Amino acid sequence: MIVKEVVDINVIFQHLLLQTYSVKMSGLTALVLGGSGEVGKQLVKELITNNSFSRVVLVTRRSLDVTSDKVEQKIVDFDKLEDYKEAFKDAQIAYCCLGTTRGKAGANGFVKVDREYVVTSAQLLKEAGCQHFHLVSSTGANKDSCFLYTKTKGETEKQVTELGFPRLTIYRPSLLLCDRQESRIGEKVAQVLMRGFDWRNKMSIGTDTVASAMVTNTLESPSQDTQPTPPPEGQTPNKAWEAQKVEILENGDILRLGID
Numbered sequence: 001m002i003v004k005e006v007v008d009i010n011v012i013f014q015h016l017l018l019q020t021y022s023v024k025m026s027g028l029t030a031l032v033l034g035g036s037g038e039v040g041k042q043l044v045k046e047l048i049t050n051n052s053f054s055r056v057v058l059v060t061r062r063s064l065d066v067t068s069d070k071v072e073q074k075i076v077d078f079d080k081l082e083d084y085k086e087a088f089k090d091a092q093i094a095y096c097c098l099g100t101t102r103g104k105a106g107a108n109g110f111v112k113v114d115r116e117y118v119v120t121s122a123q124l125l126k127e128a129g130c131q132h133f134h135l136v137s138s139t140g141a142n143k144d145s146c147f148l149y150t151k152t153k154g155e156t157e158k159q160v161t162e163l164g165f166p167r168l169t170i171y172r173p174s175l176l177l178c179d180r181q182e183s184r185i186g187e188k189v190a191q192v193l194m195r196g197f198d199w200r201n202k203m204s205i206g207t208d209t210v211a212s213a214m215v216t217n218t219l220e221s222p223s224q225d226t227q228p229t230p231p232p233e234g235q236t237p238n239k240a241w242e243a244q245k246v247e248i249l250e251n252g253d254i255l256r257l258g259i260d
Helices: 002-024 038-049 078-088 102-127 148-161 185-197 207-219 239-243 251-259
Strands: 028-033 053-060 071-075 093-096 132-136 167-172 175-177 204-206 245-250
Touching: 028 038, 028 102, 038 053, 038 207, 053 078, 078 102, 093 102, 102 132, 102 148, 132 148, 132 207, 148 167, 167 207, 167 251, 175 207, 204 207, 204 251, 207 245, 207 251, 245 251
Parallel strands: 028 053, 028 093, 053 071, 093 132, 132 167, 167 245, 175 204
Antiparallel strands: none
């Protein structure tokens, strides 16, 4: 009987904790980077329809075709982000879906967008007091990789982590399934093959599922399994680092979160 009562008390406590967290998660201001991309477009739709968010700020290089009273667009020059610090203020939650391809932007352009733009934006958000930063990365991200794509993604993850956000969630989706407006022949062929053979979504995932997972993750309390990330080499841990919560969600984790 004693064991059962203890278990029941723990269950009740966890339920009350989640309820308290959910109450706090209302009237939120969310900032989105990369709102014109495939994940970004789906994410903006999710945020607009979710009642927990009262304001959605799109930081973008050009005006986007989005109509909602919630949405505010801020046009910036990503090569001069330091001149647009005001655009990054007052965001409690930030989602970074920035990204391009080597084929579209060249090797240098790819690194500029996927690493430099991302890290600089994250720095400005950290300075502005953003509490939860979401970063869309990629499966296989590894700063020590010999491949430009996965190496750049890994370097970006490392540099953003070192900023010390109170909460950081990194998403590592596999091949993204979507209907792009622009033509990418190789990717299109891969998507067709994946839709036919990857019926358990081990190697692919829909952009709508990723977006749904990002919003769901925002509104859930951090997992008890989430561990603080150690500070950069040569730096002494402090209270900010000890309090930092970092989550890395692989493709399977995103799928479960986005569908449940």
